[in-house]
Amino acid sequence: MNFWSRPRMRAMGLTLRGATFLVAGLIAFEPALAADVIRVVSPYQTTTLDPMRSAAAGNIETYGQLYSRLVRRNSETGVLEPGLAETWEVSGDGKTYTFHLRDAQFSDGSPITAADVAFSLERIRGDKKSAYPAPLSSVESVTAADPKTVVVQLKSAFAPFLGNAEIWNMGIVSKADVEKRGEEAAFATVPVTSGPYEVKQWKPNEKLVLEPNPHYWRKGYPKSDATVELIEIASPETRIAMLKAGEIDVVRAVPWAQIDDLKTVETIDMRLEPSTTIYMTLLNHKREPFSNLQARQAAGMAIDNEAMAKAITRGYAEPANTTLPGSVDFHDKDYPGIPYDPAKAKELLAESGMAGHEVKILATADAPSQQTALLIQAQWQAIGLKPVIVNVDGGAWWDATGKGDYDAAANWWYNETPDPDLAVRWAVCGTCGSNSYNTFYANPKVDALVEEGTKEVDQAKRAEIYKEIQKITTDEVAQVPLYYAPNAVAYAKRLEGLKLTPSLQWTLEETTIGQ
Amino acid sequence: MSLLQLIARRLLQLIGVLAGISLVTFLLVHMAPGDPARLLAGERASAETIAAIRSQYGLDLPLWRQFLTYLVNLLSGDIGQSLRFQRPVSQLIEQFMWPTLFLTVYVICLAIPPTVALAILGARRPGGIADQIIRLVGIAGLTIPVFWLGIMMSRFFGVSLGWFPVSGYGTGFTGHLHHLFLPAMSTAIWLVPVLTQSLRAALIEKTTADFVTAARAQGATERQIFWQTMLPNAVLPTLNLLGVMVAFMIGGAVIVETVYAVPGLGTLMVNALLGRDYYVVQGLTLVFAVSTVLITLLVDLLTAFIDPRVRF
Numbered sequence: 001m002n003f004w005s006r007p008r009m010r011a012m013g014l015t016l017r018g019a020t021f022l023v024a025g026l027i028a029f030e031p032a033l034a035a036d037v038i039r040v041v042s043p044y045q046t047t048t049l050d051p052m053r054s055a056a057a058g059n060i061e062t063y064g065q066l067y068s069r070l071v072r073r074n075s076e077t078g079v080l081e082p083g084l085a086e087t088w089e090v091s092g093d094g095k096t097y098t099f100h101l102r103d104a105q106f107s108d109g110s111p112i113t114a115a116d117v118a119f120s121l122e123r124i125r126g127d128k129k130s131a132y133p134a135p136l137s138s139v140e141s142v143t144a145a146d147p148k149t150v151v152v153q154l155k156s157a158f159a160p161f162l163g164n165a166e167i168w169n170m171g172i173v174s175k176a177d178v179e180k181r182g183e184e185a186a187f188a189t190v191p192v193t194s195g196p197y198e199v200k201q202w203k204p205n206e207k208l209v210l211e212p213n214p215h216y217w218r219k220g221y222p223k224s225d226a227t228v229e230l231i232e233i234a235s236p237e238t239r240i241a242m243l244k245a246g247e248i249d250v251v252r253a254v255p256w257a258q259i260d261d262l263k264t265v266e267t268i269d270m271r272l273e274p275s276t277t278i279y280m281t282l283l284n285h286k287r288e289p290f291s292n293l294q295a296r297q298a299a300g301m302a303i304d305n306e307a308m309a310k311a312i313t314r315g316y317a318e319p320a321n322t323t324l325p326g327s328v329d330f331h332d333k334d335y336p337g338i339p340y341d342p343a344k345a346k347e348l349l350a351e352s353g354m355a356g357h358e359v360k361i362l363a364t365a366d367a368p369s370q371q372t373a374l375l376i377q378a379q380w381q382a383i384g385l386k387p388v389i390v391n392v393d394g395g396a397w398w399d400a401t402g403k404g405d406y407d408a409a410a411n412w413w414y415n416e417t418p419d420p421d422l423a424v425r426w427a428v429c430g431t432c433g434s435n436s437y438n439t440f441y442a443n444p445k446v447d448a449l450v451e452e453g454t455k456e457v458d459q460a461k462r463a464e465i466y467k468e469i470q471k472i473t474t475d476e477v478a479q480v481p482l483y484y485a486p487n488a489v490a491y492a493k494r495l496e497g498l499k500l501t502p503s504l505q506w507t508l509e510e511t512t513i514g515q
Numbered sequence: 516m517s518l519l520q521l522i523a524r525r526l527l528q529l530i531g532v533l534a535g536i537s538l539v540t541f542l543l544v545h546m547a548p549g550d551p552a553r554l555l556a557g558e559r560a561s562a563e564t565i566a567a568i569r570s571q572y573g574l575d576l577p578l579w580r581q582f583l584t585y586l587v588n589l590l591s592g593d594i595g596q597s598l599r600f601q602r603p604v605s606q607l608i609e610q611f612m613w614p615t616l617f618l619t620v621y622v623i624c625l626a627i628p629p630t631v632a633l634a635i636l637g638a639r640r641p642g643g644i645a646d647q648i649i650r651l652v653g654i655a656g657l658t659i660p661v662f663w664l665g666i667m668m669s670r671f672f673g674v675s676l677g678w679f680p681v682s683g684y685g686t687g688f689t690g691h692l693h694h695l696f697l698p699a700m701s702t703a704i705w706l707v708p709v710l711t712q713s714l715r716a717a718l719i720e721k722t723t724a725d726f727v728t729a730a731r732a733q734g735a736t737e738r739q740i741f742w743q744t745m746l747p748n749a750v751l752p753t754l755n756l757l758g759v760m761v762a763f764m765i766g767g768a769v770i771v772e773t774v775y776a777v778p779g780l781g782t783l784m785v786n787a788l789l790g791r792d793y794y795v796v797q798g799l800t801l802v803f804a805v806s807t808v809l810i811t812l813l814v815d816l817l818t819a820f821i822d823p824r825v826r827f
Contacts, residue, residue, distance in 0.1 A: 205783055
């Protein structure tokens with residue numbers, strides 16, 4: 001007895017053959033990469049288009065494309081050049097900066113005036129919701145003397161002011177538009193921009209589509225009239241697969257393990273670009289064991305950061321020797337760093353009375369963070385601490401470090417200018433509002449040196465001050481410096497002139513599409 | 516009970532489900548550590564800035580007042596604003612819904628024909644060579660992790676062979692078909708074995724059922740017996756299973772959407788969770804709950820249609 005007659009099988013065969021045809025038909029569609037779109041992929045999201053509102057990684061990349069600043073940094077030489085300000089004068093006492101604006105227009109064709117500049121800078125400086133007012137903390141007032149002249153009055157002479165006026169959140173926005181549409185609405189979809197690009201479409205959580213701003217003040221820029229898509233892709237494997245399949249042109253944050261492989265791909269230019277990024281481990285000075293100086297020194301000596309750089313970045317990063325990024329001005333190249341000496345570390349820890357103490361290491365899900373946490377755990381275990389790894393996501397990480405509910409946490413940060421003023425304020429200053437990057441390290445001597453460094457105009461004397469800060473904070477192990485990592489970025493070879501600057505800005509306006 | 520009564524009862528159930536779900540998700544997301552204001556403003560923002568943002572968005576109010584506001588808005592049909600993007604949550608969901616729905620339908624279309632074919636093939640001679648092979652391959656398909664399979668397929672068919680795109684949603688109907696082929700295949704590969712096992716078992720069970728013997732005694736041909744008696748009876752449990760799976764896919768396509776960078780509800784959910792975008796998480800949870808209830812209703816209606824004996 002058989003229910004399953006032959007014709008049924010034949011019918012099934014036909015269906016299968018139909019399916020095969022369908023698949024073959026689908027394959028016939030070639031994934032053609034349109035010649036006039038530059039696709040840049042980053043794991044970091046754009047969450048707001050208001051340059052004042054965020055200092056988060058993805059937004060930093062975006063702001064530079066949308067808003068021009070008073071001065072700009074030459075993408076080749078790194079030298080400060082005129083931006084929206086054509087010329088400027090500094091008064092003899094170094095306290096008054098007078099900027100003369102060029103004839104420039106916003107993306108809606110309206111002129112960029114001194115009133116817009118004063119409005120934009122005062123927002124960054126004074127608005128409660130401003131994410132990063134620190135670069136303008138020395139400013140007393142910003143006023144429009146006439147439609148083409150902006151006067152910035154400083155509280156005291158401040159050596160790095162010009163450089164700070166170039167930072168990513170210093171973009172000039174349209175006063176008239178913000179007042180007309182309201183602060184939220186003006187930046188919600190298509191803002192009026194002053195930079196090389198304007199927004200064509202923003203699909204939050206997916207991508208930001210930009211097109212050249214026809215009113216951009218740098219005539220002839222952007223060099224290519226291509227549309228730009230800033231795409232957000234969380235998975236590193238997916239980013240690399242997309243690049244290899246030719247679906248995108250640029251990948252930010254290439255995993256260390258993939259670099260050698262990408263270097264062998266003919267159509268891809270795998271580059272390690274200079275950065276001001278430092279990877280380090282935060283130590284919580286608020287509670288035991290790391291409120292104890294000897295315990296911190298032991299923790300520092302237990303870590304072989306040369307081996308760690310080799311293991312995690314496959315040798316693409318340099319071991320760090322001080323608490324500051326290796327490429328900021330006045331970085332002390334000759335400082336010997338914290339020596340790797342596990343025997344001495346064991347002794348110090350025993351002396352400190354903290355041996356056997358539990359240490360809570362925070363780790364996020366990304367590969368470098370997991371690897372760092374594991375390696376540190378092993379090395380601290382070896383000297384007699386009891387480290388446990390606690391896995392958290394970004395939100396919980398900030399919550400725990402902000403409250404001081406942790407003992408150690410590996411992370412990275414970068415400095416937005418070559419000048420070290422903002423770096424020391426962020427990482428090792430107890431009175432600058434950052435709690436020394438949530439480590440709660442506070443040394444009055446260092447805090448005083450930070451202020452001195454700000455006011456000193458003599459370069460040699462500044463160098464001495466920052467050398468001293470690095471020496472004290474590294475000796476006291478404010479944080480454990482791990483390594484200085486370059487930006488690992490992969491580019492499609494058809495692009496020319498594109499790079500990610502150390503300030504994390506894409507030079508898209510200078511990019512052309514070759515063959 | 517009539518069909519209308521069934522629908523009315525389900526809708527009543529829906530209200531209860533939604534009320535419970537919104538309270539639970541509200542509490543869960545608000546009590547998880549992490550601050551949306553911090554994630555929005557970035558690491559360099561000072562404590563004062565964070566406080567200002569929290570008060571602007573009402574995050575500094577007591578939890579019960581926040582929930583009350585949310586509930587009142589919900590009742591008036593407003594599921595809230597995204598904290599991160601300052602856009603209505605409904606607009607975001609609408610934007611990300613289509614890829615997920617397309618993918619779900621695509622998976623069903625890819626999964627059903629092989630399921631039916633393989634189940635019949637296997638049930639034809641239970642324990643035979645064909646049955647054994649199908650079962651072994653099925654177990655392999657079930658046990659391979661979706662993310663690994665996804666990465667391997669995108670490397671092979673996308674990067675090495677260049678047959679299919681490895682990311683995105685594409686434009687136009689054929690573009691969607693092309694772009695979502697690998698994600699749909701990756702999902703179908705674990706779905707087909709699940710459904711096949713269920714259908715095969717039901718088919719074998721029905722071979723010896725009384726009504727089959729009765730039909731044969733009445734002189735029905737084997738072909739009639741199979742198509743009109745056995746298959747409709749055997750398909751019901753599998754249909755229920757499919758319903759559960761579809762509801763699961765709409766809410767849980769997270770992995771496959773992440774691996775293939777499909778801008779769907781799964782990616783939206785992951786990022787909303789990571790960014791502590793409370794109202795987006797809540798809105799999505801509601802959407803998933805509603806779709807689960809609706810799909811179950813649809814399956815019940817289909818069951819009633821296929822098997823008139825089923826009464827509610």
